[in-house]
Amino acid sequence: MASSTSVFRKLTCVLLICMMACAPLAQAAVSCGTVQSSLIPCLPYVRNNGAGAVPPACCQGIASVNNGAKTTPDRQAVCECLKKLSSLVSGANPAIIAGLPGKCKVNVPYKISTSTNCKTVK
Secondary structure, X not given: OOOHHHHHHHXXXXXXXXXXXXXXXXXXXXXXXXXXXXXXXXXXXXXXOOOOOOOHHHHHHHHHHHHHOXXXXXXXXXXXXXXXXHHHOOOOOHHHHHHHHHHOOOOOOOXXXXXXXXXXXX
8 A cells, every 4th residue: 555655756746747638728716636636535435446335535536627617618627637637547447437426426527437528519
């Protein structure tokens, strides 16, 4: 198991990458940093291949991000951020990540996948 320092460094790197990648989307109401911090509670579930129950804080984070993306540009920005974040979680099963909204009973209007074309999200 990774030390807390190692996990903190990885999360910091993910946050910095998201901030740089989403900089052109700065006008969106939901920043990539907000998305990332809201979904940190999902990491243990995703890294454990979906074993056990989804943590309530993970579902709260998914709902919060989804509810905060009220406009098309917001939803597209969140989609792009989720694509980037899902590709950065090493060893994660993409199906587990894509299934999180359903497990949390949150209706996200697109599939969370690295292959999603976020420009088509309305």
